[in-house]
Amino acid sequence: MYEGVIQDLIDxxxxxxxxxxxxxxxxxxxxIESETDVATKLAEVLVEAKQKVRFCELCANIxxxxxxxxxxxxxxxxxxxxxxxESKDIAAIERTREFRGLYHVLGGAISPIAGIGPxxxxxxxxxxxxxxxxxxxxxLATNPNLEGEATATYLSRMLGTMEIQVTKxxxxxxxxxxxxxxxxxxxxxxxxxxxxxx
Amino acid sequence: MYEGVIQDLIDxxxxxxxxxxxxxxxxxxxxIESETDVATKLAEVLVEAKQKVRFCELCANIxxxxxxxxxxxxxxxxxxxxxxxESKDIAAIERTREFRGLYHVLGGAISPIAGIGPxxxxxxxxxxxxxxxxxxxxxLATNPNLEGEATATYLSRMLGTMEIQVTKxxxxxxxxxxxxxxxxxxxxxxxxxxxxxx
Numbered sequence: 304m305y306e307g308v309i310q311d312l313i314d315x316x317x318x319x320x321x322x323x324x325x326x327x328x329x330x331x332x333x334x335i336e337s338e339t340d341v342a343t344k345l346a347e348v349l350v351e352a353k354q355k356v357r358f359c360e361l362c363a364n365i366x367x368x369x370x371x372x373x374x375x376x377x378x379x380x381x382x383x384x385x386x387x388x389e390s391k392d393i394a395a396i397e398r399t400r401e402f403r404g405l406y407h408v409l410g411g412a413i414s415p416i417a418g419i420g421p422x423x424x425x426x427x428x429x430x431x432x433x434x435x436x437x438x439x440x441x442x443l444a445t446n447p448n449l450e451g452e453a454t455a456t457y458l459s460r461m462l463g464t465m466e467i468q469v470t471k472x473x474x475x476x477x478x479x480x481x482x483x484x485x486x487x488x489x490x491x492x493x494x495x496x497x498x499x500x501x
Numbered sequence: 502m503y504e505g506v507i508q509d510l511i512d513x514x515x516x517x518x519x520x521x522x523x524x525x526x527x528x529x530x531x532x533i534e535s536e537t538d539v540a541t542k543l544a545e546v547l548v549e550a551k552q553k554v555r556f557c558e559l560c561a562n563i564x565x566x567x568x569x570x571x572x573x574x575x576x577x578x579x580x581x582x583x584x585x586x587e588s589k590d591i592a593a594i595e596r597t598r599e600f601r602g603l604y605h606v607l608g609g610a611i612s613p614i615a616g617i618g619p620x621x622x623x624x625x626x627x628x629x630x631x632x633x634x635x636x637x638x639x640x641l642a643t644n645p646n647l648e649g650e651a652t653a654t655y656l657s658r659m660l661g662t663m664e665i666q667v668t669k670x671x672x673x674x675x676x677x678x679x680x681x682x683x684x685x686x687x688x689x690x691x692x693x694x695x696x697x698x699x
Contacts, residue, residue, distance in 0.1 A: 309565070312547065315543045342551040346548045351506050352509070353537055
């Protein structure tokens, strides 16, 4: 559609997640028409991020150092490990300020359709970490979908033989949501997990 | 939220049009976690596009040469000029394959709120082009919104004194749309511009 390098830019932008052909075109024109330093800055930061970012040797969270800022924070509770699918889940949990322990990134969830079995996930590394007798609790915080639930079930069975307490995030009605619009599964879980308030 | 360069990347991505904080985070993680050449390719293409792309000296369309591929195409009808707001409008019109003339990019539309008057648009250049006696028709293809309509009205008045035919794109019901869901303005325009079919 467009000439050489303009189309190249649109094509590359279109490969990004959540960016369709129309958005890619819009972003490309924005970059071409804006001041030179906007595009240059983005290009620089891209290359720099790619060079500097690596994965924490302990929890596999993305990090600029060998150990991520959470694993190297002396104030964190070393007795709690929260197991998540991806690094971005850590950011979401950190925003709640509810958890002061460490994390473990699996790198995905069990999905037979996508060909991801337990061996493709960082489960062996998790087992090694759990050999530490100081660990009191493992919190399974995989996504509340089919793959995440399967992964949580698999892990809870594996950890069942150990002396460590295994917990799972609560399922239920989202705060601020309408009961009327909740899907059956969520409402069912909310009933199943109901708590005494008096 | 994130460490140094990761947050820098998210911030830069978040400045792009249509990319909110969540999308920026998703794209940043995608780039960090993907093969190195995905990010590098994007950075290269960005810098290259920024260096190579300029504006056609005749119609102001974006181009890699002094004249864009349309202005330098000997098969185009030099007697027709289609006036658009932005380069991307040209791509949209080219996709229809309905128009074989040349274009003229105004670089925006008259908008008193945004402080854009006729002098900020490439109207003088248009007038210079229209001095050519070979030009038979000017098609006003500004956006069918307040600013675009104001610009079309302004241009049609300016061109009214000339010997050139001035036309405007038809307004009406979008193809594939439902009459029931059409807004009042569009339905009104569809009535106003109704055509005999027998």
